[in-house]
Amino acid sequence: MAPVEVVATYELYNINQTRLENLIHRIFGNAQLNIEIADRFGRPVTPREWFLVPLFVIDEAVQKIKDGTITEFRYDPGKASLVLRPDK
Secondary structure: OOOOOOOOOOOOOOOOHHHHHHHHHHHHHHHEOOOOEEOOOOOEEOOOOOEOOOHHHHHHHHHHHHHOOHHHEEEEOOOOEEEEOOOO
16 A cells, blocks of 8 residues: 655644544544455455545544543535534
8 A cells, every 4th residue: 555644743632543433424424435456465444434524624533632621523525614503
């Protein structure tokens, strides 16, 4: 597989990694890239950690994770932004 370019890093504290991963999938799940690629051995792989989300939205999501308000939002791919959940 090709090398990865790191474009941003974030530091979060006192957060369970599994819960954080589940939260990210819940917030950005509707923007998950649906693709199958070959690994270095030619076997098909379907990445589950790839999302089509602008970097500024990820920055905003990280801030909302830090301040505890992320559960009030969902990602709207059509608007390319976090929007309030209808039930909030």
